[in-house]
Amino acid sequence: MSKIQTTFLRLKSENKKALIPFVTSGDPHPNMTVKMLHTLVESGADMIELGIPFSDPMADGPVIQRASERAIANNVGIKKTIKLVKEFRKKDINTPIILMGYANPIEAIGIKNFVSLIKDAEVDGVITVDYPPEESKDFVKLLKKQDIDSIFLLSPTTDDNRIKLITEQATGFLYYVSLKGVTGSANIDINQVSERVSNISKYSDLPIAVGFGVKDAETAKQVALISDAVVIGSRIINEVENSNQEDLLENIRALMTEIKNAIS
Amino acid sequence: MQAYDLPDAFGHFGQFGGTFVAETLVEALDELRDMYDKVKDDPEFLNEFHHDLKHFVGRPSPIYFAERLTKQIGGAKIFLKREDLNHTGAHKVNNTVGQALLAKRMGKPRVIAETGAGQHGVATATIAARLGLECVVYMGSEDIKRQSPNVYRMKLLGAKVVPVESGSKTLKDALNEALRDWVTNVSDTFYIIGTVAGPHPYPMMVRDFNSVVGKECKTQMPDIAGCQPDAILACVGGGSNAMGIFYPYIDDKNVRLIGVEAAGEGVETGKHAAPLTSNSPIGVLHGNRTYLMQNDEGQIIDTHSVSAGLDYPGVGPEHAWLKDSGRAEYVAVTDDDALKAFHNLCLIEGIIPALETSHALAYAEKLAATMPKEKVILVNLSGRGDKDINTVAGIAGLTL
Numbered sequence: 001m002s003k004i005q006t007t008f009l010r011l012k013s014e015n016k017k018a019l020i021p022f023v024t025s026g027d028p029h030p031n032m033t034v035k036m037l038h039t040l041v042e043s044g045a046d047m048i049e050l051g052i053p054f055s056d057p058m059a060d061g062p063v064i065q066r067a068s069e070r071a072i073a074n075n076v077g078i079k080k081t082i083k084l085v086k087e088f089r090k091k092d093i094n095t096p097i098i099l100m101g102y103a104n105p106i107e108a109i110g111i112k113n114f115v116s117l118i119k120d121a122e123v124d125g126v127i128t129v130d131y132p133p134e135e136s137k138d139f140v141k142l143l144k145k146q147d148i149d150s151i152f153l154l155s156p157t158t159d160d161n162r163i164k165l166i167t168e169q170a171t172g173f174l175y176y177v178s179l180k181g182v183t184g185s186a187n188i189d190i191n192q193v194s195e196r197v198s199n200i201s202k203y204s205d206l207p208i209a210v211g212f213g214v215k216d217a218e219t220a221k222q223v224a225l226i227s228d229a230v231v232i233g234s235r236i237i238n239e240v241e242n243s244n245q246e247d248l249l250e251n252i253r254a255l256m257t258e259i260k261n262a263i264s
Numbered sequence: 265m266q267a268y269d270l271p272d273a274f275g276h277f278g279q280f281g282g283t284f285v286a287e288t289l290v291e292a293l294d295e296l297r298d299m300y301d302k303v304k305d306d307p308e309f310l311n312e313f314h315h316d317l318k319h320f321v322g323r324p325s326p327i328y329f330a331e332r333l334t335k336q337i338g339g340a341k342i343f344l345k346r347e348d349l350n351h352t353g354a355h356k357v358n359n360t361v362g363q364a365l366l367a368k369r370m371g372k373p374r375v376i377a378e379t380g381a382g383q384h385g386v387a388t389a390t391i392a393a394r395l396g397l398e399c400v401v402y403m404g405s406e407d408i409k410r411q412s413p414n415v416y417r418m419k420l421l422g423a424k425v426v427p428v429e430s431g432s433k434t435l436k437d438a439l440n441e442a443l444r445d446w447v448t449n450v451s452d453t454f455y456i457i458g459t460v461a462g463p464h465p466y467p468m469m470v471r472d473f474n475s476v477v478g479k480e481c482k483t484q485m486p487d488i489a490g491c492q493p494d495a496i497l498a499c500v501g502g503g504s505n506a507m508g509i510f511y512p513y514i515d516d517k518n519v520r521l522i523g524v525e526a527a528g529e530g531v532e533t534g535k536h537a538a539p540l541t542s543n544s545p546i547g548v549l550h551g552n553r554t555y556l557m558q559n560d561e562g563q564i565i566d567t568h569s570v571s572a573g574l575d576y577p578g579v580g581p582e583h584a585w586l587k588d589s590g591r592a593e594y595v596a597v598t599d600d601d602a603l604k605a606f607h608n609l610c611l612i613e614g615i616i617p618a619l620e621t622s623h624a625l626a627y628a629e630k631l632a633a634t635m636p637k638e639k640v641i642l643v644n645l646s647g648r649g650d651k652d653i654n655t656v657a658g659i660a661g662l663t664l
């Protein structure tokens with residue numbers, strides 16, 4: 001059983017929802033990334049999504065685009081990202097790490113090579129934004145062989161036939177994109193999200209995480225009531241962007257604590 | 265011999281092409297593919313399409329024998345397919361007419377487009393004005409500077425031009441931004457992609473709409489030249505004008521198909537926009553798998569070309585396939601050589617070509633010189649150069 005699965009089982013038995021923060025690797029600086037990851041765990045992260053910087057992040061809004069640009073300016077790409085996970089693992093072997101990124105960097109270093117590198121770094125799951133199930137069968141097979149979870153996105157436009165198709169390939173959890181739009185977009189319609197999430201749960205026993213439009217504790221609270229996990233990204237990157245280096249970890253801790261309390 | 269029939273049902277040209285998009289767009293692409301499948305052989309749709317091409321665009325465009333240019337070079341005869349004479353001044357309008365008709369059939373009140381040189385943006389704004397559709401065009405802020413006449417044309421036509429400040433601020437970034445808009449407004453918006461790139465069905469559909477160019481050539485060449493061409497040349501940015509003229513000739517194996525990429529300051533300098541000629545690795549961008557200019561960790565690298573319309577790090581997946589299969593050849597021409605060909609055509613034939621097109625012209629001159637006089641070269645004169653006069657004047661140290 002994967003660490004992602006055991007984490008969800010534990011949370012379920014405790015009647016709790018998972019909090020999954022997202023940060024981009026190498027932003028604001030590669031020597032901050034591991035510290036930030038530990039701070040996230042200390043302040044309530046049950047799992048972490050770590051973004052692989054990409055030059056052309058088509059599904060991301062301006063906040064995460066800028067995070068990618070800063071990381072690339074710091075020479076952080078896919079290889080350094082995996083190294084940073086390895087470094088994180090020196091002190092934390094329990095918290096699931098999910099890499100989130102785009103197909104091109106993965107293909108550039110080779111899908112086999114990528115899978116063996118992330119296995120070695122004890123990565124637990126992968127989300128590839130522009131790899132729909134039809135185009136990623138080989139990749140998913142390689143991940144399965146290594147017990148690494150393939151996490152797929154479902155959107156408001158995903159119909160029931162596709163939900164079936166996707167849930168057949170997905171492991172770990174399902175990620176419901178709460179709105180039509182890019183990351184960091186405006187307000188989500190919680191009733192609609194609730195309806196869609198319960199529809200998806202008809203097709204799969206996998207836990208369902210909700211993300212893309214969660215920008216404050218109040219939204220997080222509402223989302224936690226109707227799903228198994230809350231993903232929060234752009235709001236955290238806002239802290240990265242707006243904090244002095246000295247205050248960054250404390251600001252992240254404060255934000256995370258507020259959200260954690262709201263969903264507990 | 266089996267007739268050419270790519271792409272397959274999933275938009276694959278061999279290992280290239282496909283549908284690499286975020287989940288939110290899958291439904292919209294399925295809907296588009298189904299609609300296109302339904303109308304592409306529907307006489308009523310085709311009638312409407314060809315009616316618009318004739319009466320609004322001014323087709324068929326003529327083929328012109330460049331007699332003085334041919335004499336000057338002293339080799340093969342050079343013929344020009346005059347896409348510059350189309351309404352809006354380039355081949356781009358063939359595709360926008362087709363896609364806008366689809367948008368109308370699908371009941372989408374809003375169209376969006378990306379543009380580099382501005383020709384596709386102008387063509388989209390034009391057709392949107394004619395059909396009464398709301399139109400938003402994404403354009404890199406670098407390109408807005410170098411193609412300012414086209415920016416104003418789009419505004420005159422009622423389109424909103426949104427400057428894109430991310431990344432290299434050129435065509436690829438405009439495409440990213442258009443995709444972001446589409447994900448957000450997918451229910452009421454039709455994305456009119458301007459070249460044979462993007463996810464399936466775009467590469468196939470844009471090719472089909474532009475293939476009117478090659479089909480006309482097939483009937484016109486015997487009349488004007490007495491034969492089909494020995495070689496067909498076209499510039500390649502994403503590759504839509506090239507696919508448009510190549511496609512009907514793919515099964516005619518004795519016709520050489522030559523795509524001309526932008527070598528910028530020279531392929532060997534790294535400052536170019538020639539993914540095929542520079543043997544760039546295969547990658548995934550903007551919804552398809554193709555040859556892609558990138559570093560060893562898969563970050564897309566900045567491209568360089570004097571022509572905004574060729575300034576793109578990838579190339580349509582069908583060109584990637586045509587290169588690998590050996591059916592088409594790909595070469596590259598530098599900024600300097602393209603500019604020389606630009607000025608030459610102005611002076612010797614009285615035609616101001618687009619800077620994009622000038623790349624194909626430069627290679628045509630080079631190739632013609634190596635071929636005997638009875639051979640025939642056909643160049644797709646993809647667009648006119650009115651939009652480029654500021655750039656060309658700037659290079660000469662003038663401001664207009």
Ligand SMILES: Cc1ncc(COP(=O)(O)O)c(C=O)c1O
Nearest residue numbers: 383501502503504505573646647
């Ligand atoms: C006149 C002209 N030719 C060629 C191109 C390049 O596009 P493609 O390679 O899709 O034909 C452009 C693009 O803007 C153009 O305006």
